[in-house]
Amino acid sequence: MTAIRLDGKRIAGEIREDVAKDVAQFVASGGPKPCLTAVLVGEDPASQVYVRNKSRACEKAGIDGRTMRLPAETTQAELLSVVQGLNDDPAVHGILVQLPLPSASNGGNGGEGFDERQILDAVDPLKDVDAFSPVNVGLLMQGRHRFLPCTPHGIVQLLHRCDISASGKHVVVVGRSDIVGKPMAMMLAQRDGSCGKEVANATVTIAHSRTTNLKQVCLSADILIAAVGVPEMITGDMVADGAVVIDVGINRVNDKLVGDVAFDEASQKASAITPVPGGVGPLTIAMLLHNTLMAAKLQS
Numbered sequence: 032m033t034a035i036r037l038d039g040k041r042i043a044g045e046i047r048e049d050v051a052k053d054v055a056q057f058v059a060s061g062g063p064k065p066c067l068t069a070v071l072v073g074e075d076p077a078s079q080v081y082v083r084n085k086s087r088a089c090e091k092a093g094i095d096g097r098t099m100r101l102p103a104e105t106t107q108a109e110l111l112s113v114v115q116g117l118n119d120d121p122a123v124h125g126i127l128v129q130l131p132l133p134s135a136s137n138g139g140n141g142g143e144g145f146d147e148r149q150i151l152d153a154v155d156p157l158k159d160v161d162a163f164s165p166v167n168v169g170l171l172m173q174g175r176h177r178f179l180p181c182t183p184h185g186i187v188q189l190l191h192r193c194d195i196s197a198s199g200k201h202v203v204v205v206g207r208s209d210i211v212g213k214p215m216a217m218m219l220a221q222r223d224g225s226c227g228k229e230v231a232n233a234t235v236t237i238a239h240s241r242t243t244n245l246k247q248v249c250l251s252a253d254i255l256i257a258a259v260g261v262p263e264m265i266t267g268d269m270v271a272d273g274a275v276v277i278d279v280g281i282n283r284v285n286d287k288l289v290g291d292v293a294f295d296e297a298s299q300k301a302s303a304i305t306p307v308p309g310g311v312g313p314l315t316i317a318m319l320l321h322n323t324l325m326a327a328k329l330q331s
C-alpha cells in the first residue's frame with residue numbers, strides 16, 4: 032500500500048481562514064482585537080523561528096501577536112512578575128510562555144535553571160491558550176474543557192477533516208508528555224470528542240520508552256501517533272498494513288526537519304500519513320489562533 036499524504040498545511044490554512052473570519056466578526060460586533068503575547072526567554076534558535084511564525088500567523092488572522100523577549104539571565108522572580116503583569120493586563124487575552132525555558136547551563140534564572148512548573152502554574156487559566164495550566168488539564172480530563180492543547184487539538188481536527196474515524200479503533204500513542212501524549216490519549220478516548228463522536232470513543236494505549244515489545248504494540252494500532260522526539264524512531268516494520276500514521280516529531284537533523292517516523296518506509300505500509308514538515312506543526316499554530324480568539328471571547 033502507498034499511503035495518502037495528509038496535508039496538515041492545507042488544513043491549517045482552512046482553519047486559519049475560519050479563525051480570521053470569526054475574528055473579523057467578533058471585532059465588528061464590538062469585541063476587542065484578540066491579543067496573544069508570547070514570552071520568549073533566551074536565544075534558542077528553534078524557539079525564535081517558532082515565535083516568528085506564530086506572530087506572522089497572528090497578523091494574518093487579525094490577531095495582535097506580541098512577543099516579549101527577555102534575556103536568559105532573567106530570574107525566576109522576574110519572569111513570574113512578567114507573567115503576573117500579563118495576567119493583569121486587560122489588553123492581553125492569551126499568554127504563551129515559550130518552552131523550553133533556558134537551562135541552568137544556558138544561564139537560565141541566573142545560572143540556577145528555571146522552575147518551569149511554577150511559571151506555567153502562574154498563567155491565568157482564562158489566558159492559558161496552551162492549556163498547560165492544571166485547571167485546564169483537569170477540565171480536559173473531566174470532559175468539560177475550555178481550551179484544548181494546540182497539538183492534540185490540531186490532530187483531532189486533521190482526523191475529522193480527513194474523515195478518519197477513531198471510534199472503536201485501537202489508537203497507540205507513543206509518548207507520554209504533558210503537552211502531547213497524555214492529552215492526546217485522553218481526547219481520543221473521550222465519549223464526546225471536540226469534533227463529535229467520530230474522533231472520540233477510541234481504545235487508547237499509551238506506549239513509551241519503557242514499553243516492552245514496542246514493535247508489537249505499534250503493529251496493533253489502527254491509528255499510530257508518534258510523539259517521542261526521537262528522529263525516525265518508528266520504522267516501517269512497526270506499522271500495520273493500512274494503519275493511519277500521525278507524526279508529531281519535529282527534529283532538526285543536519286539542518287533538515289525530520290519526524291519521529293521513518294516516512295518513506297512507513298508510507299509503504301500505512302493507508303495515510305502526515306509528512307514533516309507540513310503535517311502536524313502548522314495545525315498547532317492554527318489551533319493557537321483558535322484558542323486566542325476563544326480567550327478574547329471568554330474575557331469580554
Ligand SMILES: Nc1nc(=O)c2c([nH]1)NC[C@@H]1CN(c3ccc(C(=O)N[C@@H](CCC(=O)O)C(=O)O)cc3)C=[N+]21
Nearest residue numbers: 081127128129130131161281308309310312313315316
Ligand atoms: N509554550 C509553548 N507552546 C508550544 O506550542 C510550543 C512551545 N512552547 N515550544 C516549542 C514547541 C514546538 N512548536 C511548533 C509548532 C509549530 C511548528 C511548525 O509549524 N512547523 C512547521 C515547520 C517549521 C520550520 O520550517 O521550522 C511544519 O512542521 O511544517 C513547529 C513547532 C510549538 N511548541
